[in-house]
Amino acid sequence: MRFLSLSLGPPSAPISLLGLKPTTLAGSIGILYICAMADKKRTGNLDWEDVRYFVALARHRSLSATARALRVNHATVSRRVASLEATLGCAMFDRGLGGYALTHDGKAVLDQAIAMEEAALAVLGRLNTSTELSGLVRLTSGRTLAEWFLVERMHGLRRRYPAIDIEMVGDVRLLSLARREADIALRFGVPKNSEIAARRVGTISFGLYVASSLRDEPNAAARLPLIGFDREEVSIAEAEWLQQFFPGRRFAFRGSQPAQAAAARAGFGVALLPRYLAAGDRRLAEVACDKPLLQREIWLLVRPGLKRVGRVRAVADYVIEVFRQERQRFAGTHDLVALEPQPERSER
16 A cells, blocks of 8 residues: 655655645545556656646646746646656646646546645645745736726835735636635625635726716717627626616727726717726716616635735735725725825724
């Protein structure tokens, strides 16, 4: 009978699986059970580094993207994944023109591998007694919120924690916390996954905006053509609101939210815009609307197992501060000076 060992770092510093949570041990045994083959088809003990590279490649789907994320070269990624496949005796990926797609065995192994990754991070978090917070935190949100609001307000975080690195992913595609595509997410609406640590950080209000030169146009909201999203994005709440209250209206311009704001400034028509993006822009004017205007709650989500990791908690707390200090901007009643967030004084 062969005993299984797991390394969380260099070969000189192995950590026995017997010292980890039962779920970690079960995950490791589960990986070997899923790919159970004749002993002669296995070539060695399970190496945690191989598993870590496998999870990263499953997430990024290409050698080059995985190599960039892990800060290694693509040959290292390929070698690590090949090592895992040799150890387990089964293929983890199908290689195709569209990238690396998980095989049936790969899909079965992935959940167990993620469980190992979560437990490994928890172990490393306990072992890290340094008061200096450092490392990478991956934060995802909608592109407009990331690029037109959040990024420019992260300078204070950099000053407080210079050793923390941020990867900001502004994307319309919802990255998965459960599959470790991100550590922290900003999402609209109440999260459905009860296992994810969640906190409502604010409410984004919307208004109807036109070019400032059209501010005196009679009944502008009802008469001017609309500005909205691409046809493929009709499920977005803003698009649904326009369809509900202005059915059949002509769209003179379609595009991303920042492009909609630019189109409104150019006089294409009326756009439904978040007030944090439009209010304070003297080239835009909000027009009256007899419809109940859209409001969207925004929630901060933290990946399971990471809420006690120092660097993740520091970034999450900072983002919460940003939204607390900028709540008037989201309501459209802010002044034009963006202040650096200050630590909350009330008890937690």
